[in-house]
Amino acid sequence: MPIPAAFAPAPAGFTAIQPPVAFRTGGICETGCMPPALPALIFDLDGTLTDSKPGILGCLRKVLDDRNLGDYGPLDRFVGPPVEEWVIELLPNGTPEDQAALARDYRACYDREGWSNNSVFPGIRELLIELGRLGYPLFVCTSKQQHFAVRILDLFELSPLFTAIYGDRAEYASHSKIDLLANLLREQALTDGADSPECPWMIGDRIYDIGAARANSIRSLAAGWGYGTPQEYAQADATAQTPANVAALVAGTCSNA
Numbered sequence: 001m002p003i004p005a006a007f008a009p010a011p012a013g014f015t016a017i018q019p020p021v022a023f024r025t026g027g028i029c030e031t032g033c034m035p036p037a038l039p040a041l042i043f044d045l046d047g048t049l050t051d052s053k054p055g056i057l058g059c060l061r062k063v064l065d066d067r068n069l070g071d072y073g074p075l076d077r078f079v080g081p082p083v084e085e086w087v088i089e090l091l092p093n094g095t096p097e098d099q100a101a102l103a104r105d106y107r108a109c110y111d112r113e114g115w116s117n118n119s120v121f122p123g124i125r126e127l128l129i130e131l132g133r134l135g136y137p138l139f140v141c142t143s144k145q146q147h148f149a150v151r152i153l154d155l156f157e158l159s160p161l162f163t164a165i166y167g168d169r170a171e172y173a174s175h176s177k178i179d180l181l182a183n184l185l186r187e188q189a190l191t192d193g194a195d196s197p198e199c200p201w202m203i204g205d206r207i208y209d210i211g212a213a214r215a216n217s218i219r220s221l222a223a224g225w226g227y228g229t230p231q232e233y234a235q236a237d238a239t240a241q242t243p244a245n246v247a248a249l250v251a252g253t254c255s256n257a
Contacts (some may be wrong), residue, residue, distance in 0.1 A: 037198050038136045039219075040190045041250065042181070044204030045142035045149055045167075046079055047226035049124055049158065053079050055117030059109035063102060064090070079227050080206035082143040082168060082175040083107065107145070115148055120156050121225055123243035128161045130247060140165040141184050143177055143208070164188065177212040185216055201250055203240075207232040221249060 046052040057075050064072065069090065078086045083106060087099040094102075131138060139162055142149050146167030153159040166184045168175050181202060185191050190200045202213035205226020213220035214235075222228060222236035225243065233239045240246045 039198050040137040040139060040200040042139045042141050042200055042202045044209045045140055045144055047205040048223040050118050050120050052118045055114035058117060059106055059114040062109055063105045080208055084175045115152055118152060127243040127246055132161055138162045141181050142167050177208040178215045181212040181216050210236045
């Protein structure tokens with residue numbers, strides 16, 4: 001699908017220059033005041049923008065089978081948290097070197113084949129285009145490594161719809177979603193208080209997204225079409241059952257803030 005000309009590609013980690021909100025949302029209000037800036041919307045990637053489960057679980061099963069690590073039951077719980085966390089669960093008695101080797105082999109498989117065994121959730125592209133048209137600044141914050149995140153979003157021609165894409169990097173001291181989100185908020189100066197109508201939203205499908213939002217004092221919107229459970233979604237400030245519900249939820253809450 002062609003990308004609207006209004007969305008110029010932005011290199012990952014850099015802010016694209018956009019028109020002032022007044023020009024993007026209808027201009028100056030009748031009283032002469034400037035309309036309030038719209039909140040930034042920060043999207044998770046796996047289970048929120050794209051259905052990446054087939055590629056992730058395919059590679060995870062492959063590396064577990066190669067090591068004869070036995071049956072761990074359903075592996076869906078490993079879609080969402082950082083690789084550095086789930087290798088500890090899979091190898092609780094392993095050395096740090098063993099755990100690092102498992103993570104390395106998984107990522108090698110994902111680099112070869114897993115990343116492209118993926119698809120955009122129905123309605124996501126239309127949602128992002130509409131939110132951009134309305135003037136919302138859009139970001140991605142994912143525990144997936146940065147180069148994978150950019151590659152996937154480029155594949156589906158979604159990268160130009162975002163101001164910046166933030167993923168994990170091997171050199172980071174912490175790989176938690178809390179710290180990844182904190183880095184985005186700090187670099188993009190998106191640190192208004194939770195009671196402000198300009199307070200950002202973290203939109204994601206797992207408790208890691210909801211918990212990161214809470215830890216960083218921003219709002220959370222559960223992506224009910226993703227991989228989370230009702231128990232996880234109950235912890236969010238609001239839940240969108242489908243992508244079509246997102247715009248009304250953030251707009252309604254903003255107008256009441």
